[in-house]
Amino acid sequence: MTLLAAATAVRDRAYAPYSRFKVGAAIRAASGAIYSGCNVENVAYPEGTCAEAGAIAAMVAAGETVIAEVLVIADSPAPVPPCGGCRQKIAEFAAQDVGVTLCTTDGASLRMSVADLLPGVFAAAHMVRT
Ligand code: THU
DSSP states (O other): OOHHHHHHHHHTTOBOTTTOOOEEEEEEETTSOEEEEEOBOOSSSTTOBOHHHHHHHHHHHTTOOOEEEEEEEESSSSOOOOOHHHHHHHHHHEEEEEEEEEEETTSOEEEEEHHHHSTTOOOGGGGOOO
């Protein structure tokens, strides 16, 4: 299964009754396994939980903490970039050169790196004074 196939399949299961904007995300982790997630909204917090966060949660729940590649897909006019919170969540588990491919359901795609998405990322090293 490719990341595109996994993200496309899980996007169909998104629960987005408030935004009507379904998003699918798939991660290839260090083991080679693929973890996927969709956005899940709720009436109190209509922005809900992003697809990327869902895929990361599935990866961590399976015992993995290293992201090798990410792909996100949505039905938008241009490839939709992850929100700020998701950029930090991805950066927690991915090296700066890890690829994040943003896709539309029409077939457009844009490949970025984690560093492109979150330059100057706050990391654990910033809390250590030597
Ligand atoms: N959303 C994602 O799941 N991932 C993104 O990268 C952008 C936005 C979701 C959150 C919310 O359910 C809906 O899209 C509209 O913001």
